[in-house]
Amino acid sequence: MPRQLAFDLPVRPALGREDFFVSPANELALAALDAGGWPQGKMLLLGPEGAGKSHLAQVWAGDTGAQVIAARDITALPLPEPGPMVVEDADRIAGDREAETAIFHLHNHLLAADAPLLLTARRGATHWGLTLPDLKSRMEATATAELMPPDDALLAAVCLKLFADRQLQVTPALIQWLVRRIDRSFAAARAAVAALDAAALQRGRPVTRALAAEVLDTAPHDDA
Incomplete structure (x- = not known):
């Protein structure tokens, strides 16, 4: 059978509170x-x-009316009117003096106005490699909430959501099969779902356990 061309179609993730699955891995952060x-x-x-940082930040932004900006874009934007603010991927600006200075001014601007500031990052500020001493001290003194590695229930929910974001319908049996076989990380779940989506499009087949076994190089099983 000739294989179909696979197009990289946009994925529209659902980021509402109702789409955020609460488990012991994230309940304290929430x-x-x-x-x-x-x-x-x-x-x-x-x-x-x-890990769900952006999703949880979007939930908070929806509840508070916060503006959400990416740290990489901060130098292109003027200081906003004081109000709740989310800065995504704040750790990625480390070493960029202009961006570090911009976040420092935003931090002080919101602090003076008593406006809440939520920043997302992969690790604590001591590991960022910030070069601006004043920003470094302020970030290291900031309270933290941490999303923990996923348990089985959360990893299954994340896989199901990733398939739903791509408008793919799969069986509960396939989800449980995946959870037992992929690495216990959100990155592994995202990579597996993307690979299965691409393979299903290319081969003109639904996403089944048999297809997953072929794509993920595991022993074949009956379709789920």
């Missing part, structure tokens, strides 16, 4: 954000790539 009253009005939300 509670910290919901509680508010953070020391000096700021919080660092930490977790590995794909």
Whole structure:
């Protein structure tokens, strides 16, 4: 059978509170954000790539009306009107003096206005490699909430959501099969779902356990 061309179609992730699956791996971080009253009005939300930081930040932004910006874009934007703010991937600007200075000014601007600031990062600020001493001291003194590695229930929910974001329908049996075989990380789940989506498009087949076995180089099973 001739294989179909696979097009890299846009993925539209669902980022509402109703789409955020609560488990022991993330419930403390969610509670910290919901509680508010953070020391000096700021919080660092930490977790590995794909851990759900952006989703949880979007939930908080939706509840508070916060503006969301990527740290890499901060030098292109003027200081906003004081109000709740999310800065995504704050650790990625380390070593960029202009960006570090811009976040430092934003931090002080919001602090003076008593406006809450939520920043996301992969690790704590001591590991960022910041070169601006004033920003370094302020980030290292910021309270943190951490997303922990996923348990089975959370990893299954993440896989299901990733398939849904790509408008793919799969069986519960396939989800459980994947959870037992992929690395216990959100990055592994994202890579597996992307690979299965591409293979299904290319081969003109639904996403089944048999296809997953072929794509992920495991022993074949009956279709789920």
